[in-house]
Amino acid sequence: MxxxxxxxxxxxxxxxxxxxxxxxxxxxxxxxxxxxxxxxxxxxxxxxxxxxxxxxxxxxxxxxxxxxxxxxxxxxxxxxxxxxxxxxxxxxxxxxxxxxxxxxxxxxxxxxxxxxxxxxxxxxxxxxxxxxxxxxxxxxxxxxxxxxxxxxxxxxxxxxxxxxxxxxxxxxxxxxxxxxxxxxxxxxxxxxxxxxxxxxxxxxxxxxxxxxxxxxxxxxxSGGEHTIHLSLLGADFEEASRAIGAIDGVSRVERVEGANVDELRLRIFAGGPDRLREKIYACVKATDWIMVELTQEGKSLEKIFRDLTREV
Amino acid sequence: MTRTFKIFAKELRDYFVSPIAYIVICIFLLITGWFFFSTFFIYNQANLRTFFTLLPVVFSFVIPAVTMRLFAEELHSGSYEMLLTLPVKLSDVVVGKFLAGAAFASLMLVPTLSYAVSISFIGDLDWGPVAGGYLGAVLLGAAYSAVGVFASSLTRNQIVAFITGMVICFSLTLFDKIAIFFPAAIVGVFTQIAAGYHFENISKGILDTRDVLYFFSVIFVFLYGAHLVMQEKR
CATH class of the missing domain: 3.40.50.300 (P-loop containing nucleotide triphosphate hydrolases)
Incomplete structure (x- = not known):
């Protein structure tokens, strides 16, 4: 056209x-x-x-x-x-x-x-x-x-x-x-x-x-690093970050300060391999923590835009 | 053709839905009326000669004031972009706008017909030169409108368009009056390019094709100039 x-x-x-x-x-x-x-x-x-x-x-x-x-x-x-x-x-x-x-x-x-x-x-x-x-x-x-x-x-x-x-x-x-x-x-x-x-x-x-x-x-x-959000009940940060950090593909685990004290919210930075959420689920399932949220954040358009148009 | 007409009709109507038209017509009638009748009874002659002698000078600043907005306003507000992305040719726009200016100039002359009519009651008016004068005035108005369209295409500032148009029109009016200052060799040329000279010929009642052709040439040259200027802006 x-x-x-x-x-x-x-x-x-x-x-x-x-x-x-x-x-x-x-x-x-x-x-x-x-x-x-x-x-x-x-x-x-x-x-x-x-x-x-x-x-x-x-x-x-x-x-x-x-x-x-x-x-x-x-x-x-x-x-x-x-x-x-x-x-x-x-x-x-x-x-x-x-x-x-x-x-x-x-x-x-x-x-x-x-x-x-x-x-x-x-x-x-x-x-x-x-x-x-x-x-x-x-x-x-x-x-x-x-x-x-x-x-x-x-x-x-x-x-x-x-x-x-x-x-x-x-x-x-x-x-x-x-x-x-x-x-x-x-x-x-x-x-x-x-x-x-x-x-x-x-x-x-x-x-x-x-x-x-x-x-x-x-x-x-655009590939590259992506982020997974995970919220757990009854978990302790030290323990959880050690367990999840051990999973193949996870590069870093970070705590997100939230209003709810009982809930442990984590931000997981992952290098690339897919099926990572399955592994995290399996890892949590093996413990007695309760999982309330597990979401993968796609690379946002904003980030793509900023990466592409940033002044060098 | 339809497109040219639509643009012409819109531009002409624009004059009359805003106060500009009425203000300009009033100023035009006040100036011409006062200058004409203040000496009319002193000369004690039943003709319109003083009126027509004065007309090129008055037109030189009244017509650029009428035409200054034609392109400048649209360039300033950006509506030119909307107009030109409609299925129109640039020549439709230039000609349509010019015709609106020329039509307005002619309409401005209509009330002055009353001068001729009232004089014909009190004296023996020779209608020949009057008819010639009005024909010349319409041609002169059209030529100066073309100058005004050209001046308006040069800038997005209406004041600049007005002054540019006025300078060109005044020059065309006065070229033959100031010819004595020029070397003898080019006096002829300057007289020939002066609108005042050709207008005077017609307003005496002598209809020469050279004079008519002169006005059409001026219209063509300035409209073509405006077309080139707008083309160059692309």
Whole structure:
């Protein structure tokens, strides 16, 4: 659906995007994740045809973004960061204007605007001036703008930035709903957001792709050390740490201070071999301690992100 | 074509839903009306010549004030990004915005028709030069709007756009007036590129294709310039 090859953008001598290769297939929700200034917005702006790449090619549905700019733009719905709409227009007039520019006929236009009002929850604010709206409402108008012609590809730049938690959940639900049929690319620097909304995550740092894959594969693929949480009743730290420390694969055992004095909580750092939880269980079973918790903590996305994008 | 028209209609409507249009029209009518009628009865001639002599100067600062927001405001607020990622061509945007500015300039002239009508009651008005004058005024307004669109495309600051536009328009207006300061060899060139000179010809009632062509050339050159500037921003 979207095929990007060696995409590069220079602002003067500053290289914002450096030889990015990316393929996005139909019906995928892809999250572009990266610290501020990593080149996310620049990449999205090039995908929408707003900025011209310094070099590299973008093909969308096998159409070149240079030669068939109009056809490509018709396929894409784009919501720039913080939804810069015309402040002096009424919401209805604005959507009507967008529909008009997209060449929709008047009956279809009215129908579509009503559909979008329901989908994005705009029915009550159609008669308000865009400038009066709160940030969350503006964002929803922006979403309606992007979805006007039912585009096959939806590109959203930080769709939830600056929203309150309720609005974030609402917007995320809308994105999920759209993402069932459409190709969605969104950028964010909030990890939980990418984790919650996306099928696939592309981590960008300093204009390059640092990692690319599904949330699961990113977590597993990174390997290395992982952590197991264990809570015991009726156990003594000295004894327990000696017993568990002896298990093959455990590198370190640490006590977690908890509010409950009867409960001994341990954090176990393990080097790698799997089936470790079975061995710990067997070890505890041999004693008369009572096990109340045994969980393995996957390497969090946050940790992966920090490892990949840390300043060296 | 539809897209150009939609952009044109939106921009023109924007003028009238905010107070800008009314303020600018008032200022325009006050200045032209006062300068025209303060000497009208002294000359005691039934024509609009003073009005049309004055018009290029007044247009030089009124039209850049009208057109300064066309690109600068959108660049400043970022809405330009939303506009340009819709299925439009850059030329649709430039032409649509220009037409809105030019249409506004023409609409501004409509109330001044009352000068002509009232003069025709008190004297024997020759309608030929009046018709020529208005045709010239529409062309001049369009040409200066193109200059204004160009100035507005250069910056995201409306004040800078206004001043840039005003400087270019004033230069075009005054080139033939200050021609005596230039060496004889280039006086001809300066006269030819002066909007004031071509406007004067038309407003005398002489319709020469060279003068009409001049205004269309100015429109084309500045719109093309604006197109290049916006293209370069990508």
């Amino acid at each position: 979207i095929h990007v090859e060696k995409l590069t953008k220079f602002y003067g001598s500053f290289c914002a995007v450096d030889q990015i290769d990316l393929d996005v297939s139909r019906g995928e929700i892809t999250g572009l994740l990266g610290p501020n200034g990593a080149g996310k917005t620049t990449t999205l702006r090039m995908l929408t045809g707003y900025l011209a790449p310094t070099s590299g090619t973008i093909r969308i549905n096998d159409l070149s973004i240079d030669d068939d700019a109009l056809a490509v733009k018709k396929l894409i719905g784009y919501l720039p960061e913080s939804a810069p709409l015309y402040h002096n227009m009424l919401v209805y007039d604005y959507l009507d204007y967008v529909a008009g520019i997209r060449g929709m006929q008047s009956r279809r236009k009215a129908e579509r605007i009503h559909e979008l009002a329901d989908l994005c929850g705009l029915s009550g604010i159609m008669h308000k001036t865009v400038g009066e709206l709160s940030k969350g409402l503006k964002q929803r108008v922006g979403l309606a703008h992007a979805m006007m012609e039912d585009p096959q590809i939806l590109i959203l730049d930080e769709p939830t930035s600056g929203l309150d938690p309720n609005q974030i959940v609402e917007i995320r639900d809308i994105i999920r709903r759209i993402g069932r049929e459409k190709t969605v690319i969104l950028s964010t620097h909030i990890l939980s957001e990418a984790e919650a909304a996306c099928d696939r995550i592309v981590i960008i740092d300093k204009g390059r792709i640092a990692a690319d894959g599904s949330t699961e594969s990113l977590k597993q693929g």
